[in-house]
Structure formats: structure tokens, C-alpha cells
Amino acid sequence: MKTKLLLLVLLLFFGWLVGREWWWRDHGPSVPPVIFVIDDGASVSDIADDLETRDIIGSSFLFKVYVKLTARARKLQAGEFELSEGMNASSVLSVITNAQANEISLTFVEGWTIAQMSAYLAEEGVVSSSDWMTSATHDLEGYLFPDTYRFLKGVTAQEIVSRMREEMEEKINAEMRAEMERQGKSLHDVLTMASIIEREVRHDEDRELVSDVFWKRLAIGMPLQADSTVNYITRKKTPSISFDDREINSPYNTYKYRGLPPGPISAPGLASIQAAIFPRSNPYYFFLTDEEGNAHYARTLDEHNVNKARELK
Structure with missing residues (x-):
């Protein structure tokens, strides 16, 4: 009897605790x-x-x-x-268990510069432009991986930068690093090339082809002549540059200076990074992109000029 009473008391007590909780x-x-x-x-x-x-x-x-x-x-x-x-x-x-929580979602677009990221974050009211530019210094251009991230509200510029840098490190896997070492290319060179590819062509199938075009130009001492590098100086968004822009005296002007520019000109996505490391061999040395984003390739300057006359009216 005592045992049953004790069990009843315990059961009632446990029920009270459960109900209370x-x-x-x-x-x-x-x-x-x-x-x-x-x-x-x-x-x-x-x-x-x-x-x-x-x-x-x-x-x-x-x-x-x-x-x-x-x-x-x-x-x-x-x-x-x-x-x-x-x-x-x-x-x-x-x-x-509510997925929304007290968080924010931030999307950094492939091909954005640090300055464009700054404008986006300021517009979203996340961090001020001055705070962002203090943390995302110029030497980090191209090293912040563009993607969609979730952060707690109140996130700081430094926390965003650290997360994006870590993501870039993770995206470049062991196979990619081994191939860079085999080719004798530094991560800086690869990210610089990838950032140019990102701004030059829109479609993944073109990235590997354009990568080969640019690496071949470098190999023979031919200027890259990438309009995107000049636009990085002028901050213009035009698909082609003016003759005056070609004369701008800047190491980022790949019409005036041979070789790669000093560093990346944008945040390259994974497809562009992979293309920079694994170019697809082809016979072309020239290309242009039309208004619809389609790339047109040429073996010689004469062929290229024909493409320009036909596609860039």
C-alpha cells in the first residue's frame, strides 16, 4: 500500500513538473x-x-x-x-525551431568589387561604408568569396570579412591547390585571372575557353587587353572602353601594361576560379562578348576585326 501511495505521489509530482514546464x-x-x-x-x-x-x-x-x-x-x-x-x-x-530567428541573409554577387559590397551593405543597413572599407581593405579584393550568407543581426564588418575569407579558403580544395603548384601559379595569380574571367564572360562554358586565351597571351608576352581591368580603374560599367581609357596610366590597364594586373579586380565565383586553374585548350587568341553576353572567338586579329564589325554595331 505504501509503495503504491509513493508511486502515486511521484507520478503526481512528475505530472505537476511537466505541466509547469x-x-x-x-x-x-x-x-x-x-x-x-x-x-x-x-x-x-x-x-x-x-x-x-x-x-x-x-x-x-x-x-x-x-x-x-x-x-x-x-x-x-x-x-x-x-x-x-x-x-x-x-x-x-x-x-x-523557427528558421527565421534573429538573423539576416546577405547575398554577395559574383563579380562584385569590395566597393560594390560596401554600397550594398550600407543600403541594407548592416554596416556603414567606412566600417566595411576599414575591414575589407584593398589587398582583400578577390579574396572574399561571393555567396549567400546568414549572420546574426548586429554582425560587424570584420565578422563578415572573416566568414567570406574562410569560405574562399574552403572552396579552393586540395586538388585545385595541387594543380596550381604543378603549373607554378600562385593563388594570387589564379584569383587575379579568375576575377578578370568573371567580369569578361557570363556563361560557364566560355570561362574555360577565355581562361586559355588569356594564359596563352601571357605566355607569348601579348597584352591581355581586357576591358574589365580598365573599367576597374574608371568604375564604368560599359561593355567596351574608349580610346582615351586605353591610355590611362595604371598597372591595371592591361592594354598599356603586359602581364597580369597587380591583383584581382572583383570577387570571382567558383566556376571562374576553376576555369583559371583548368583552362580548356583551344586555338583562339581573341574574343569579344556581344550585348546578349555571347562570346565570339577568333584565331587572328583579322578574324577578330570581322567579329567586331558584325557583332558590335
Whole structure:
């Protein structure tokens, strides 16, 4: 009899705890919110312990049981969440399994310069242009991988730069690095070439062909004559450059100076980086891109001039 009574008391007590955690614990809107951060890779146990320590929930054990019973462990999101002390487990779980969380999504377009990224971030109200240009210095042009990223609100310019640099390091895998070493090309040279390819052609099938054209020109001492490098100086967006622009005295002017420019002129995407490392052999030394973005190739200058007369009217 005593055993049954004890079991009944324990069962009632456990039921009270569960009810307290799942339904009755919320203190209502009068309780000020707190910012709760879940790091990438945090386990259910880590999250539950932290919630209990912050007095957001009353029992980490019951929270873990609830997560297990609802099979929502995989839906837990990393991010920054607005919670309140004294919330019940059900309410907390509803918030932290919301993919929107307190985050922002930023998309950096392939071919953008650091200056264009600065304008975008300022327009989005994420960081000021001055803060961005302080962290994203000129020597990082081409080293920030363009992609869509998710950050916590309040992210700093330095945090964005660090994440983009890390992503670039990860994208250039061991096979790519081995091939660069075999060819005797530095990462700087490859990213510089990739950045030019990114701005010169739009379609992936052209990137490898144009890469071969440019590397062959360098091999024979022929100027790259890439309009995109001159536009990097002038900040113009025209598909072709003027005769006056060709005379600009800058090491980025690949009409006036042979070889690669001092560094990248944009943020190259993965397809352009791969093309710079793995060019597709072809017989061409000239090409142009028409208004629709189609590339037209030529073996000789005469053929190239015919293409210009026909395609660039």
C-alpha cells in the first residue's frame, strides 16, 4: 500500500513538473525579453543546460524529454533568439525551431568589387561604408568569396570579412591547390585571372575557353587587353572602353601594361576560379562578348576585326 501511495505521489509530482514546464510557466508579456544565442553545432543538452542556467526554463531534463518526444531535435536552429525568463518548454521550442530567428541573409554577387559590397551593405543597413572599407581593405579584393550568407543581426564588418575569407579558403580544395603548384601559379595569380574571367564572360562554358586565351597571351608576352581591368580603374560599367581609357596610366590597364594586373579586380565565383586553374585548350587568341553576353572567338586579329564589325554595331 505504501509503495503504491509513493508511486502515486511521484507520478503526481512528475505530472505537476511537466505541466509547469509545458503549459503554466509563461510569465506573460510583462517579462522583458532576453537574447539567447545558439551556436552552430550546439547539442540539445547544451541548449537545455544553457536555457536552465538563464532561468528561461525550469528543468533542462524535462526540456530534453520534450524535445525527444516531439522529435524536433533536428529542427533546432543556430542563431540569436528573443526569449523571456520563465517561458514554458513548448513556447521555447516553438521559437528556436523557427528558421527565421534573429538573423539576416546577405547575398554577395559574383563579380562584385569590395566597393560594390560596401554600397550594398550600407543600403541594407548592416554596416556603414567606412566600417566595411576599414575591414575589407584593398589587398582583400578577390579574396572574399561571393555567396549567400546568414549572420546574426548586429554582425560587424570584420565578422563578415572573416566568414567570406574562410569560405574562399574552403572552396579552393586540395586538388585545385595541387594543380596550381604543378603549373607554378600562385593563388594570387589564379584569383587575379579568375576575377578578370568573371567580369569578361557570363556563361560557364566560355570561362574555360577565355581562361586559355588569356594564359596563352601571357605566355607569348601579348597584352591581355581586357576591358574589365580598365573599367576597374574608371568604375564604368560599359561593355567596351574608349580610346582615351586605353591610355590611362595604371598597372591595371592591361592594354598599356603586359602581364597580369597587380591583383584581382572583383570577387570571382567558383566556376571562374576553376576555369583559371583548368583552362580548356583551344586555338583562339581573341574574343569579344556581344550585348546578349555571347562570346565570339577568333584565331587572328583579322578574324577578330570581322567579329567586331558584325557583332558590335
